[in-house]
Amino acid sequence: MKYFVAHIILQIVLHYCVAIDYDGWLDIKIEHSLNCNTETFCSRGNISLKSIRSGTPVVDQILFTKHHIEEIKELASIDGFYSIRTLCSSPDNKEMEFLSSLKAKAFLDSGLSDVINVWVLPNGAVMAVNFQVDNSSQALSLSNNKIHSKFYLRYVEQAPVPDTASYIQKLEREREAREKGEVKDNRSFLAKYWMYIVPVAIFVMISGATNPEPAAQAAR
Known part of the structure; x- marks a missing residue:
């Protein structure tokens, strides 16, 4: 900006x-x-x-x-x-x-x-x-x-003015399409559900670090 x-x-x-x-x-x-x-x-x-x-x-x-x-x-x-x-x-x-x-x-x-x-x-x-x-x-x-x-x-050459009205109209059309279910979500599985996957992965990593497997007993 x-x-x-x-x-x-x-x-x-x-x-x-x-x-x-x-x-x-x-x-x-x-x-x-x-x-x-x-x-x-x-x-x-x-x-x-x-x-x-x-x-x-x-x-x-x-x-x-x-x-x-x-x-x-x-x-x-x-x-x-x-x-x-x-x-x-x-x-x-x-x-x-x-x-x-x-x-x-x-x-x-x-x-x-x-x-x-x-x-x-x-x-x-x-x-x-x-x-x-x-x-x-x-x-x-x-x-x-x-x-x-x-x-x-x-x-002085005036700079181009942003077309704010058209941009707002575009956002409004996209919002209406989402509400009607007309917009398909083409994101990958990870992109859709990363907020659920990341906490589980962190939990597994923490659990593995706090509960290590007991070392194998030495052979007699």
């Missing part, structure tokens, strides 16, 4: 394909926890897709101010995390909220460079959004305080 569950989770998370049943626009609001005054999160930018199938995004993000840089440097000094919230909406699916985080020092050292992965089900619903530091190139300069993001839209 554990293997079966792990296999299903692995299929959902790792296996994706380019085919998708649904097409439509997708809007992703990006918020972060830097320089937000009294609010926990405030706007960092927005990602818009006119077509989920094409996966071509329009990414619009703010420039970091000196206050943003000061705050993220302060987080980096205590080995803290830079927190991000995304709000995803599409025509046929309700708005979904996802939280993610990056090591502040790693994000700063990368020159404010990150990778955004959005996982979408075949029906167009967003399953997950995660951010990670982009380590594919050398650190970028912080001279313009610009966020450098790579965006990837991942299409």
